[in-house]
Amino acid sequence: MAGFFDTLFGGGAEREAAEKNRALAAQYQTSALDYLKTGYGTGTDAINKGVAAYDPLAALGVKYSAAGDTWLNALGVNGADGSARATQAFQTTPGYELTQRAALDAIDRRRAIGGMYASGNADQDTANWITKNLYETQYQPWMSGLQSAAGMGGQYTAGAAQGQQQGYTSLADLARNYGLDQSNVANNYMGQNVSANNMQAAGEAAGAKNLLGAGLSLAGMAFGGGGGGMLSSLGGMFGGGGSTLNSSPWSFPMATAGGNWGRPQVSYG
Incomplete structure (x- = not known):
C-alpha cells in the first residue's frame, strides 16, 4: 500500500x-x-456433424445420378459409344x-404344335415377337426407370448440397462472429488499460501539483508574508539606522560619526 507522502505527492493510490x-x-x-474458443469449438463440432449427416444422401444421389448417364447414352446423346454402352447395360x-x-x-412350343420348325416365316415371326416383346415388356420400362432414377438422383444431390451449404454457411457465420467477439475482447482490454493509464497519469499530475504547492508555501513562509517572514525577522535584528547590533546583551559599535568604520569595540552590559 502506498505511503502518505507517496499518495500525496507521487500519485501512489492511483498507481x-x-x-x-x-x-x-x-x-x-x-x-x-478461453470461453470464446470453447464455444467456437463446440459450435464447429456440432455443425460439422450436421453437414456429415447429409453424406449418405449425397452418396445416394451419386448412385441414382449414374442412371442418368445410362439414360442419356440410351437416348444417343453421347454418340455411338454411349449407345453401345447403353445396349450392353440393357x-x-x-x-x-x-x-x-x-x-x-x-x-418353340407353338411351332412344334403347328409343325413349322423349318419355316422361314416362323423364324421371322420369332424374331419379330422377341423384338416386340422385349421392347414393350423390358426396354420401355427400363428407359422409364432410368429417367425416374436420374430425377431422383438430382433431387438427392440437390437436397444434400442444400443441407451441406447451410452447414457451411453456419460455419462461416460462426467464424465471423468468433472474430468479432475476439476483437471486442481486445477493444475492452485496451480500453481498460487506457483508463488505468489515465488514472495513474492523473494521480501523478495531482501529486506534482501538490508538491509544487507545498514548495511555494514553504518559500512564502521563508521569504515574507504577514509581517512575520524570515526576512522581516532578520531586519528587526538591526537598529533603524543604528550602528550597533542589539539582539543580545553584547554591543558592537559598527561605524564612526563620519561614516568611517572603526575598530569594533566590544562591551557587555
Whole structure:
C-alpha cells in the first residue's frame, strides 16, 4: 500500500488502483478468449456433424445420378459409344435374358404344335415377337426407370448440397462472429488499460501539483508574508539606522560619526 507522502505527492493510490485494474483486465481477456474458443469449438463440432449427416444422401444421389448417364447414352446423346454402352447395360439386366428365353420357349412350343420348325416365316415371326416383346415388356420400362432414377438422383444431390451449404454457411457465420467477439475482447482490454493509464497519469499530475504547492508555501513562509517572514525577522535584528547590533546583551559599535568604520569595540552590559 502506498505511503502518505507517496499518495500525496507521487500519485501512489492511483498507481496502485491502475495496476489492479490492469491485472483484472488481463485476467478478463484471458478468460473471455478461453470461453470464446470453447464455444467456437463446440459450435464447429456440432455443425460439422450436421453437414456429415447429409453424406449418405449425397452418396445416394451419386448412385441414382449414374442412371442418368445410362439414360442419356440410351437416348444417343453421347454418340455411338454411349449407345453401345447403353445396349450392353440393357442386355445385362436380369429381365432381359429371362424374357428372351421365355419368348423362345413359347414360340418353340407353338411351332412344334403347328409343325413349322423349318419355316422361314416362323423364324421371322420369332424374331419379330422377341423384338416386340422385349421392347414393350423390358426396354420401355427400363428407359422409364432410368429417367425416374436420374430425377431422383438430382433431387438427392440437390437436397444434400442444400443441407451441406447451410452447414457451411453456419460455419462461416460462426467464424465471423468468433472474430468479432475476439476483437471486442481486445477493444475492452485496451480500453481498460487506457483508463488505468489515465488514472495513474492523473494521480501523478495531482501529486506534482501538490508538491509544487507545498514548495511555494514553504518559500512564502521563508521569504515574507504577514509581517512575520524570515526576512522581516532578520531586519528587526538591526537598529533603524543604528550602528550597533542589539539582539543580545553584547554591543558592537559598527561605524564612526563620519561614516568611517572603526575598530569594533566590544562591551557587555
